[in-house]
Each structure stands twice: as structure tokens, then as C-alpha cells.
Amino acid sequence: MSSADLRYPRQTLWADYVRAGAGVLLCGAPLLALEVNPWLALILAAGFVLFALFLVRTALRHHTRYVLGPDTLCADGPAGAVVEWNRLDRLKLSYFSTKRDRSDGWMQLTLGSAGGRTLRIDSSLDGFHDVVERAADAAGQTGLTMSEATRANLRAMGIAVAGQEATA
């Protein structure tokens, strides 16, 4: 199996940069330019911190490439991490939707191997399905126990996991 370079789509990242920049500006500008009531200043400061964090996370994603290999998943960037498939000890696949019919949501994959940093990947990553498939395969080989929600989400993606029989 050869390695694959995966990245978050440029278009998504630039949209996030615009959102984060607008948020930092909208929350930060009144704090700097106007006389603000202390309680409102606290709310604006909280908003500023949130958007600043979002900006940092977007920048980290922008400068990180994920290398999916036969033995490892390597996040190559400022906050790099390596997940060794044969030592995989954390796998969680969550689906988040804010609609009543559970449609139009997004997924988040959390991975970790013994002694390593935890990696979190969103479904907007190019090749997300391949990563999930490889992780599920590794989990099957290592006999990792997964939550009911993770198993249900894997089944919904059409990925079978060996040794993880579904319960009711």
C-alpha cells in the first residue's frame, strides 16, 4: 500500500479564514475603539478569544498535511502527531447534526495510539473515508473495542469492522 497526502480543501480553509477574521474584527474593534460596559466587554472578549482560537486552528489545518501510510497516519505540520496503526488504542467516530432529521451534519474522527498525541480529523478533509476505512481495519486487527455510536457510524459509511458484532 502506498502513502497518500491528504489536506483540507483550500476553499473551506479560506472561508474559515474570512469567518475567523470577521469575528475577531467584530468582537475586537468595539473593545479597542469604544467605551464598553464591563459586562458587555466580557462577552465581547469571550467572542474575541473564540474567533482567535478558530483562526489559530484554521492556520494549523492550513499548514498541516496528513500522510496516510500502511503503518501510520502522520500529521505533518506545526502541531504534528503520529498514529501507529498496530498500536491504535483510541478510535471514535462521531456524527454531529443540528437538525431534527439528523441530516446535513458533519463527522469527526478521533484517533490515538499508545503514547502518542490524539488526532482529530473532520469529514471535510479530502480522503476522510480512506482514513476511516484504514482506522477501522486497524481497530479490527488490534481488537480495539469501540462505542455503539462509532460502530453505527462506521456501518452507515459502509465500513465493516471485524469482530465488532452490532447489538440492538
Next chain:
Amino acid sequence: MLRYVARRILLMIPTLFVISALVYFIIDLPPGDCVTSQIDELLSRGDPDAMARADELRQMYGLNHPLWQRYLHWVSGIFRWDFGLSCQDTVPVSDLIGERLALTIVMETCTIAFIWIVSFIIGVYAATHQYKMGDYVASFIGFVGLSIPNFLLALVLLYVGKVYFGLSIGGLMDPEYIEQPMSLGKAWSVAQHLVIPVIVIGMSGTAGMIRRLRANLLDELQKQYVVTGRAKGLAPLRLLIKYPLRHAINPFVADIGGLLPEVISGSVIVSVVLSLPTTGPMLLGALKTQDVNLAATFLLFVATLTVVGMLVSDLALAALDPRIRFGASSEK
């Protein structure tokens, strides 16, 4: 999740800006202004300086400026917690709304907690005991709550309390605590007086929630995976909590955001009937006298609470069940 929260908060800012503009302009649309009624009173008393006084008042309230200028002045003052002058008492709006807003938030929070707790317990019980006595009683309460207007229930309770129990139900605290700073005694008095308004305001919301939760849970309980779970020997309570209840509760959680404006608007007339010192009666007065600054400030608070409530309910919905539901689109 961070991306979603950031996107929603970013959307909230222009939303609130547009709402504030719409509210401000709509309140000012009817002919006349807040000075008109005061001048009518002076004219009826035969005051010769009434018109001069009117010009003076209009200048003081800034009514001689164009509407857009008044709006920009009001909206820029929000950052300083300065919402301009109220025409009713010629005092800053921020001084008028202080305690009323706090009492309103306490009352609405208690009402929403009451609605959730009561409707959750009764809704689950009614669904799991379908066509039994408890289900019929819950359905009866539901129909009564939905069909009786809140203000009528308030009037009935006022009458029953006074005539049969000698109780004065009106108000949110004993008279000796009015205009007094917050103390343990005052907090206790407020808590005692909260019971009736919370039941009255929460009645229709509770009834609606009970019926919705019951219907959703009954739908889920009839699905094949529940039958399979039973056949596999899962304990009834575990089966109920782990699977159908999680699905049935989704619309329940999604309604949290919509509940807030419903409760706030529903409490206005009840607050008038029960003489509650909340924002409702003051808002009603402000709208009647075209006190634009005061009414727009209240409505901006309601709008803020609504958009924050919607965000909280959407986040709770996302966190509640991190699974794809088959049939819905899986990835984005």
C-alpha cells in the same frame, strides 16, 4: 464543532442588528410620538404653554432628529449600556429595566425548567403506559393546558386564592420588599410568589411538550429495533433510555430555542393580570405610548435570548446523539 459555533455566532451579529433596526422602525411607524399623549393631557387641562412644552420635550428626547439618526444613537449606546431616555418617566432606560429584567429572567428560567421537567416525566410515563389510566390523565391535562388561555387561568387562580384561601397571589414579592435591595428574605419571598406565575405561564408549553414527546416516543417504541432489543432480552428501562428515548428527545431538545420567545410573549398578559413587576407590563405600556427606546430595548433583549437559546438547543441536539440516522445524508 468550533467551526459551527464560530459560524453561528458570526451570523448572530447581523441578525441582531437587522432585528434591532426593524423593531426600532416599526415601533415608530404609527402617527404621533411618545410626546403626543403627554401634550394631549396638558391641552385637556387647558395649559397655554402646551405646544412650547411639546417642542421642549421633543428636543429632550431627540425626537426632532430623523429616525435613522435616533436609531444610530440608540444602537451605539448599547455598548455603554446606555439605551437613551424613556419617555414615560424621563429616566434612562437602563435604570428602568434593571430589576425588572432580572426578575423576568428568573421567572422565565423557572418556567422553562418547569416545562421541561414536568413534560419530560409525564410524556415518558404517558408513552410507556399507553391507554392506561395515567395516559388518560396526562392527555386530559394536555388538552386542558392547551385549551385554557393563560390569562384566564391566572384570573381563576386569583379568584380562588382570594375567595377560598384568603391569599393575595399578585406580585412577585411581599410589599415590604418592593424597592429594597436583594436579601435572603426578599429572595425567599420571590421564590414563594413564583410558584403560581410559573404554573400559569408554563401550563400551555408543558401541555404541548407532553403531547409531542408522547407522540415521538410512541413512534419509536413501535419500531423494529425496539422489538429486536426486547427479543434479545434487554432490560425494559435500559432499552428505553439507551435507544428510543434518545431519538424521541431530539425534537424535544430542538424546541428549547423556540420555547423562550413563546414563554416570554405568553407571559406579558399574565404579568399584567397578576401584577408581576416583570418586563411584560412595561413593554406593553412602552408600545402603547410609542416609547421607542424602552420598547426596542426590551425587544432586543428578547431577540438576543432567542438567538442564544436557538444556538444552545442546536448544540445540545448535536451533542445528544453522535450517530448518523439511517436515511439521512451521512457526510458533508
